[in-house]
Amino acid sequence: MSVNEIIKKRKSIRKYEKGAVVTEEQIKTILEAGMLAPSACNSRPFQFIVVRNREKLEEIMKIHSYTQMLQTASLAIIVCADLNLQNEISEGYFPEDCGAVTENMLLQATELELGTCWCGVYPKEDKVASFSKLFNLPENIVPFNVIAVGKPAEEFGSRGFYEEEKVTWID
Amino acid sequence: MSVNEIIKKRKSIRKYEKGAVVTEEQIKTILEAGMLAPSACNSRPFQFIVVRNREKLEEIMKIHSYTQMLQTASLAIIVCADLNLQNEISEGYFPEDCGAVTENMLLQATELELGTCWCGVYPKEDKVASFSKLFNLPENIVPFNVIAVGKPAEEFGSRGFYEEEKVTWID
Numbered sequence: 001m002s003v004n005e006i007i008k009k010r011k012s013i014r015k016y017e018k019g020a021v022v023t024e025e026q027i028k029t030i031l032e033a034g035m036l037a038p039s040a041c042n043s044r045p046f047q048f049i050v051v052r053n054r055e056k057l058e059e060i061m062k063i064h065s066y067t068q069m070l071q072t073a074s075l076a077i078i079v080c081a082d083l084n085l086q087n088e089i090s091e092g093y094f095p096e097d098c099g100a101v102t103e104n105m106l107l108q109a110t111e112l113e114l115g116t117c118w119c120g121v122y123p124k125e126d127k128v129a130s131f132s133k134l135f136n137l138p139e140n141i142v143p144f145n146v147i148a149v150g151k152p153a154e155e156f157g158s159r160g161f162y163e164e165e166k167v168t169w170i171d
Numbered sequence: 172m173s174v175n176e177i178i179k180k181r182k183s184i185r186k187y188e189k190g191a192v193v194t195e196e197q198i199k200t201i202l203e204a205g206m207l208a209p210s211a212c213n214s215r216p217f218q219f220i221v222v223r224n225r226e227k228l229e230e231i232m233k234i235h236s237y238t239q240m241l242q243t244a245s246l247a248i249i250v251c252a253d254l255n256l257q258n259e260i261s262e263g264y265f266p267e268d269c270g271a272v273t274e275n276m277l278l279q280a281t282e283l284e285l286g287t288c289w290c291g292v293y294p295k296e297d298k299v300a301s302f303s304k305l306f307n308l309p310e311n312i313v314p315f316n317v318i319a320v321g322k323p324a325e326e327f328g329s330r331g332f333y334e335e336e337k338v339t340w341i342d
Contacts, residue, residue, distance in 0.1 A: 035332065052340070095266035099268065103270070162199065166206065170222045
């Protein structure tokens with residue numbers, strides 16, 4: 001499928017086939033897509049935690065109420081920012097960089113017929129603190145979001161649409 | 172081409188065929204891709220300014236030194252955040268939302284054989300102030316970045332790569 005078709009197909013999936021296998025090759029393809037996103041000064045200020053451990057997934061659901069789709073998802077990927085990789089010019093751009101990283105991952109997963117759900121963590125201070133504690137993260141590593149991944153048990157189909165009122169043309 | 176191929180093909184293009192025509196249909200396809208990105212609480216906290224006016228492009232280059240590729244690009248799209256569209260839950264997520272919006276646009280443009288270059292504005296306060304003044308933006312509209320768009324006069328080809336050291340597996 002084309003990029004255009006995949007962009008129109010992608011949506012947040014909240015129901016998955018419990019116990020479905022997502023292969024390591026598929027996970028690495030998704031991670032690679034994330035690592036190929038652009039970043040300010042090509043600083044690549046990101047890290048990833050792949051959680052397949054069921055107890056850890058339960059703990060995530062306890063500290064982040066919007067991640068209950070992990071009950072049926074096969075795994076979670078936590079995108080983290082690495083603040084040590086910023087320089088003077090790229091400083092402060094990590095949220096948008098990690099947003100681009102995440103979107104690449106969601107599109108790549110959709111192409112693999114896998115469902116995803118992007119659950120925000122940063123910049124909510126309480127959530128950042130909870131995830132930092134749960135994963136014992138050093139100060140420079142900021143937990144950015146949780147991406148649920150699994151085999152969808154609901155239909156794809158974007159809720160987005162073109163809205164001309166959001167566009168100003170300067171000719 | 173597949174999403175995987177387009178993600179691997181996309182790169183920041185800084186040399187364009189000057190005067191090349193990018194059609195309104197192509198521009199709207201790129202904007203639509205942006206508007207189909209996910210956003211916190213589906214708040215869609217974005218707006219777009221499409222600049223084809225040559226004098227305005229010159230003014231952008233004056234206030235943002237990293238946008239000199241606009242000399243040869245056909246147009247610029249300025250992604251803006253609309254802070255009024257945030258609610259209590261989605262508040263603060265607009266930078267990552269706009270990052271996902273932008274990445275969708277870059278990938279869609281690549282599929283159309285168009286080059287792009289993402290030039291950051293937010294959160295650099297001086298740049299935000301300059302763009303707000305140049306485009307006479309109300310307080311709730313935050314200029315987020317400038318995307319140069321044009322027909323590439325250099326080869327595509329991502330600089331990104333998979334890096335296993337950036338991944339922690341919790342099984």
